[in-house]
Amino acid sequence: MERDMTAALAALEAHRVDVGHQRIAGLFDADPDRFAKFQIRLDDLLFDYSKHHVTDVTLAHLLTLARAAKLEDRREALFSGARVNLTENRPALHMALRNFSGRPVMVDGRDVMGDVIAERDKTMAFAQAIREGSIRGSQGGVFTDIVNIGIGGSDLGPAMAARALSPFAQPGLRTHFVANVDGADLADTLAPLDLATTLFIISSKTFSTQETMTNAASARARVAAALGEDAIKDHFCAVSTKLDLVAKFGIQSDRVFGFWDWVGGRYSLWSSIGLALAIGIGPKHFEDFLRGGHEVDEHFRTAPLEDNIPVLMGLLGVWYRNVWGLGAHAVIPYDQRLARFPAYLQQLDMESNGKSVRRGGGPVTMATAPVIWGEPGTNGQHAFFQMLHQGTDIIPIDFLVAAEPVAADAHHHALLFANCLAQAEALMRGRSRHEVDAILKAQGLSPDAAAALAPHKVFAGDRPSSMLLYRRLDPHMLGRLVALYEHKVFVQSAIWDINAFDQWGVELGKELASRLAPIVADDAASTHGLDGSTAGLIAYRRQLKGG
16 A cells, blocks of 8 residues: 555656646636536536646546545445544444435444434424424523534534524524633623523533533523523533533433534534534424435445545645645635634644544654635635735635525625636636736836836736535535535545544643643642743733732
8 A cells, every 4th residue: 555655646746747837727728628527516516626737647646546545445434334533443423413325324233323313303303392482491481592602513513504504594593602711702692692581502522621611600600690590401401421410510311412422523513513503494404404414425435536526625635735735725605604614624624634643653654634714705805815816825725606695685696606706717817927018008007117017917827726616505505515525534534544533632732721720710829840931921911910
């Protein structure tokens, strides 16, 4: 395998020299059918990757690399329930949460689909009861506000999806998300709410996550002060596996919803962690979301590598990260409701693949996760697109856009869509000095003025992008988009030979924060033994507080 990988990478490096001399726009000029060749459709979803530095030869080399990395075997192991999360000795079977195939999903020789369906039914029944008003607050009022308290995967997924699918939410029922241990997050969220009609969801598998439980304790204290201690049982529910800690908090056992250790936090939106979303959009729409993810699972599992959207998304990322040496990747949704989608993908991609150790424990031999970032268009066009067009770094981009708006003005959407296409074209084509000179001459500038201004108006172009175009952003489509990126991340982890399902990198900071918290809280506590900077910063904070 090592020898095959080395040979495949060497072939790509050599090919990079050849293809690097060809402009993407020139590839279109040379082949009028290029768009038809370099796209894949999954029902109404179109993945266009024609605006990339790729030819048939590039794809052949990339597919050779994928097979050298045993991608098909890794994919089979993932879906079969093998313990692909080696450091935690667990499978990674979030796909079971959206499995509608009727096939069993085996964990340690046991089909877990019965448990999955039972827990889903329990969660959906509770969500529907909240929506219908058959479960109410302590004073008899129908719930008007749902506050999810979590962090990381217990926050980013539900928060992103709730915003994305806001047109499908029940009128008069609002969802809110609190994650930051900064008290401002909780205070600002609760300030306009009536606690008598507010339901809190405490989302923490271990019921011990510092940020989540700090916010949960503060929320509990507020409810107890406003409505009485007896109101806790009516205004709190939990997504957790620690029934003893949940009971100690005061939450009733029939209001606790669980998931399994083979579901990682950043893959848990499909589970009971999606309770706030399910309450907001309803069980039917939540099932549509799950079915969208399942559709992509089937595509990823069965489609040949060369016709497989997440496989090609992943391989294009490897092409630019490891052969071109590009360290960032932008995701630009032309949809305001997908504003949190890039942030969601930051965790999915960078927590999964931000690793420097291979699965076997040795150091990685290739660069891994790029920096993932982005904001919605058209806002980004008036902010960071200057750098994308004329900056010194080339940053590949994923554009996402719908053909039709949902609960939005059609005229606005046509303008939005035109902007999305225009940016992708401008990034690819650029504008040459010759073109700029002609424009300035037509504007009547003097030769000296034109010569001085022209360099600033040249666009290098030749900047690659993909386009994900679909009919409309609904629950089914959002499920497909999320699953596409999940599997793209897995593809890249297979190439890089890393474990995409652990996250030990978040542990050290949490340990140190636990050690520092009592020192920070107590102005008389000794800072002896701390490094000079940390001790000095604590001392200066104490000085500022005292002043």
